[in-house]
Amino acid sequence: MANLRIDSHVHSLRFKPGLLKQEEEWSYAALQEKIYTTHPWDNSPTLLKDMDYNHIDKAIISSAFNMRNEMIRRQVQKHPDKFIGLCWHPETTRKTYADGARFSAEAAAEEMDEFLQYPEFVGIGEMLLLPDPDIHIPAEENFKKLFPTMEVARRHKAPILFHTGWIAYPAVRLRVADPTWIDDLALLYPDVPIIIGHSGVQAGWYTTFPEIALMVAARHKNVYLETSQATFDQIERAYLDPHIGPKKILFGSDYGASIGYTRVGDKTFATTNVPPTYLPDHFGWNLRQIDKIEMSEDDRNLILGLNAKKLFGI
Numbered sequence: 001m002a003n004l005r006i007d008s009h010v011h012s013l014r015f016k017p018g019l020l021k022q023e024e025e026w027s028y029a030a031l032q033e034k035i036y037t038t039h040p041w042d043n044s045p046t047l048l049k050d051m052d053y054n055h056i057d058k059a060i061i062s063s064a065f066n067m068r069n070e071m072i073r074r075q076v077q078k079h080p081d082k083f084i085g086l087c088w089h090p091e092t093t094r095k096t097y098a099d100g101a102r103f104s105a106e107a108a109a110e111e112m113d114e115f116l117q118y119p120e121f122v123g124i125g126e127m128l129l130l131p132d133p134d135i136h137i138p139a140e141e142n143f144k145k146l147f148p149t150m151e152v153a154r155r156h157k158a159p160i161l162f163h164t165g166w167i168a169y170p171a172v173r174l175r176v177a178d179p180t181w182i183d184d185l186a187l188l189y190p191d192v193p194i195i196i197g198h199s200g201v202q203a204g205w206y207t208t209f210p211e212i213a214l215m216v217a218a219r220h221k222n223v224y225l226e227t228s229q230a231t232f233d234q235i236e237r238a239y240l241d242p243h244i245g246p247k248k249i250l251f252g253s254d255y256g257a258s259i260g261y262t263r264v265g266d267k268t269f270a271t272t273n274v275p276p277t278y279l280p281d282h283f284g285w286n287l288r289q290i291d292k293i294e295m296s297e298d299d300r301n302l303i304l305g306l307n308a309k310k311l312f313g314i
Contacts, residue, residue, distance in 0.1 A: 125161025
């Protein structure tokens with residue numbers, strides 16, 4: 001077992017949409033609407049139990065959707081030996097989705113700038129690569145709305161985690177999840193540590209985005225791969241790539257995410273085709289992928305914890 005296990009991608013807040021009780025069809029579109037119109041609840045007691053069972057020493061708590069920075073901050077304050085926080089812009093996003101307001105890149109950046117001043121937060125995430133949900137905005141114009149956030153990350157010397165890879169939520173359309181955009185960001189902001197969340201995977205057996213994620217990580221010294229939902233052979237390719245290797249891979253599980261795991265042929269993949277009605281064993285599945293790879297214990301220690309310790313300044 002690794003000397004230190006740090007999960008670089010965990011969600012400690014969840015939602016109770018009540019779709020089944022209300023006899024509504026359970027789809028990701030319906031779930032997304034409920035998430036943006038209801039308040040999250042604190043799932044940290046269950047998270048701590050699952051961390052203990054899986055020997056996870058620390059969790060990098062990431063925000064997303066309508067998850068609240070102030071709630072994550074309180075969790076970190078209560079469990080500073082277990083939790084480290086990432087912030088993002090839930091108020092700006094909630095107003096855009098739930099209230100129909102225009103997305104403001106400047107307001108989003110200001111929201112994160114405020115919370116990065118607190119010691120409970122060490123970075124930004126989980127961000128989308130096209131932050132404005134308005135599909136009518138040209139992609140290049142939408143992409144530029146990330147620049148105020150990147151300037152905040154640069155000023156605070158804060159790592160930033162991006163979601164990549166297909167998922168069934170309507171807000172995360174394919175172009176939003178394409179790690180190709182990170183190649184541009186890494187060129188524009190070579191001094192900002194950028195983490196490719198899910199290593200381009202997220203939804204199973206498709207291989208286009210994982211291949212792009214590998215190429216982007218191989219091209220840039222400031223780009224890292226986070227492993228949640230990546231299968232062992234995808235992680236192994238990054239591990240054996242001389243331009244990536246064990247020092248640029250971070251263990252992550254996406255604990256708390258509403259995804260499941262599906263057997264296709266002789267392998268099991270993460271999938272979002274059918275939302276699960278339970279909290280899957282994210283820690284166990286993702287740890288098993290790394291356990292399958294033959295590597296030195298020194299390299300395993302880097303991937304499972306020491307890289308995150310260094311990157312996030314733990």
